[in-house]
Amino acid sequence: MAKPENDAEREAAIARVLRPLGTGPLPLEQAKQAAKLLNLHWATVYRLRRRFLSNPVTSAVKARERGPKRGKRQLGGRTEAIVDDVLNVWLPKQRQLAHPLSDLTLEIRRRCAESGARPPSRSTVARWWATHRETQALERVNADQPPGNFVVRNPLNVVQVDHTQADLLVVDDLLRRPLGRPWLSLAVDVATRCVVGFYLGMDRPGAATVALLLTRVVLPKAEWLEKLGVQAEWPMHGMPRVLHLDNAAEFKSRALLAGCAEYGIELMYRPVGRPHFGGHIERLNRTLMERVHGLPGSTGSSPKGRKARPPEKQAALTLREFEQWLALEIAQHYHHSAHRGLLGATPASTWTSRTAAAPAPTLPESPDAALRFLVRFLPIARRTIQSDGLTLFYVRYWHPIFSAWREDRRLVTIRYHPEDLSRIFVSSTGKEFIEVRYADLRRPPISLWEQRAAVKALRDEGQRTISEVMVFRTIEQQRRLIADAKSMARKAKRHSTPAREHSAHGIFEQGASPSAASASTQQPDPVDYSKPATAYDVEQW
Incomplete structure (x- = not known):
């Protein structure tokens, strides 16, 4: 050649x-x-x-360039360490330098003289400083990218997850007194802008919240919507390939890391202090909160003006009612509204068209696939098998295999479902789990939040020693109070309805004013005694 x-x-x-x-x-x-x-x-x-x-x-x-590379230092290791410390630690603390290059050179030479290292020349310091400034400028450019450049084509390739405290006060089921502002956890598909799952709760989000949210993302939502009492079409579900998260502690829990590793879900964390890297879900949060501001009990997005519209007096929705409203708002309104980020298309139509071209990945078809997925993401606890079984949250559990494990008081891994403590999942190896029920099968299913409320009520009563019997008795009493209150409210409403209907149809339909109606009830028509008396059928004694 x-x-x-x-x-x-x-x-x-x-x-x-x-x-x-x-x-x-x-x-x-x-x-x-x-x-x-x-x-x-x-x-x-x-x-x-x-x-x-x-x-x-x-x-x-391409041929490699010969000779030393630009910015490469050829002095000793001690000199390079001094230069790095001066450029990265000393220099940022100096508010104002009259002659930056001269001051840098003097500081480096002073430190080199103290440590006995070889001092660099002024021209060498100038080259290093220029390289340092270029590196900082590039880092600023990369960190300050404007929002809106995160482009994803296929559904569930990237799912953003975030939490926010709703701008709404909810009330309790019993006395309709304000409970506080609930926490809303959202998962949005970046490619289609569809909400693929949400979770609502009063407790600050934790590992359990993330687990329950992920199950709603992956599993079909028909069963959950039926349990919630909402009739809506919500076909968005499947296995996400990447979860885009902030740096909160619940997104780095052992349960989430282990579950994502098991199912091949990659975790991508946003840079610290850069909320615009999660711009899609941040914008969705604002959109939903703007809709929430029209509900009774809304706190608004700013504390200004809250005295003029006290949300404590206007709060009317329970946590369940607010969850129903959110499900309807997302499934029937948001998913079918034109979205600017989709060039005017709706999230629902975008999901339909893109899943037809690239179907969203789902769980493998097997009878226990959903349960296996749920267990992998549930919160983790560790206990030792005792002679009477296993105790968690003051509740005792038993399984025949405990007879073999209790001999060496084996330490086991437990995964529990916060919404249903009637069963837990126990493993001695951390891989295969067995389902374990109450030791006393007569106990009803309870949630972790009911258990915590019962324990708090017992503590408030001065109880120092709490037992399983006391916890279930307190929960039963609280449930009975709520059921009785709802029954009384229904009876009162049923008895008051006929009177209101009679008043409305019997008087106001005739064109009389409310004052005239009250006058007619106070002054009955006079009796005409010249007319014969009317005979009525009566019972004979």
């Missing part, structure tokens, strides 16, 4: 020889033939081929 005249021709010639060699193992004979064509040593052919296979473009075989 003729000798190339310049570097570009040389690179093109090398690429022409390397491309037909394929990607498999290269025999030595072929390498020697290629080396003869290129006037190179056969070992150089292998080295160039490795670079070419990692990036199969002509520029990948």
Whole structure:
């Protein structure tokens, strides 16, 4: 082969020889033939081929520049450590320097003299400082990217998850007194802007919240909507490939990390202090809260003006009623409204069209696939098997296999469902779990929040020692109070309805005013005694 005249021709010639060699193992004979064509040593052919296979473009075989690289330091290790400390630690603390280069040089030389290191020249410091400023400028550019450049094509490729405290006060089921502002956890699909799941609760979000939210993302929502008492179409579900999260502690829990590793879900964390990296879900939070501001008990987005509209007096929705409202608002209104980020299309139509082209991944079809997925993300606790079984949250559990495990008081891993403590999942190896029920099967299913409320009520009564019997008795009393209150409210409403209907239909439909109606009830029509008396059927004694 003729000798190339310049570097570009040389690179093109090398690429022409390397491309037909394929990607498999290269025999030595072929390498020697290629080396003869290129006037190179056969070992150089292998080295160039490795670079070419990692990036199969002509520029990948570009000749390396000879000599020291720009910005590379050639002084001793102590001098380089001093320079790094001055540039990265000392310099940012200086508010204002009259002559930055001179001051840098003097500080570096002073430290070098103290440590006995070789001091650099002024020109060397100038080069290092210029390289340092360029690096900082590039970091600022990369960190300050404007929102809206996060483009995802296929559904569930990236799902953003975040929590927010709702701008609404909810009331309790019993006395309709304000409970506080609930926490809303949302999961939004970046490609279609669809809400693929949400979770509402009074407690601050934790590992249990994330687990329950993920199950709603992955599993079909028909059963959950039926349990909630909401009739709506919500087909968005499936296995996310990437979860885009902030740096909250609940997003780094053992349960979440282990569950995502098991199902191949990648975790992507936003840079600290950069909320615009989660712009899609931040905007959705604002959209939903703007709708919430029209509900009774709304606190508004700002504390200004709350005295003029006290939310404590206007609060009317319970937590369940607010959850029903959110489900309807998302499934019937948000999903079918034009979205600016989708160029005017709706999230629901975008989901339908894109899942037709690239179906969203789902759980494998097996009878226990949903349960296995749920267990992998549930919160984790560790206990030791005792002679009477296993105790968690003052509740005792038993399984026949405990008879073998209790001999060595084995330490086991427990996963529990916060919404249903009637069963837990126990493993001695951390891999395969068995389902374990109450030791006393007569106990009703309870939630972790009911258990905590019962324990708090017992503590408030001065109880120092709490037992399982006391917890279930307190929960039963609280449930009975709520049921009785609801029954009385229904009876009162039923008895008051006929009177209101009679008043409305009997008087106001005749065109009389309310004052006239009250006057007619106070002053009955006079009796005409000249007319014969009317005979009525009476019972004979």
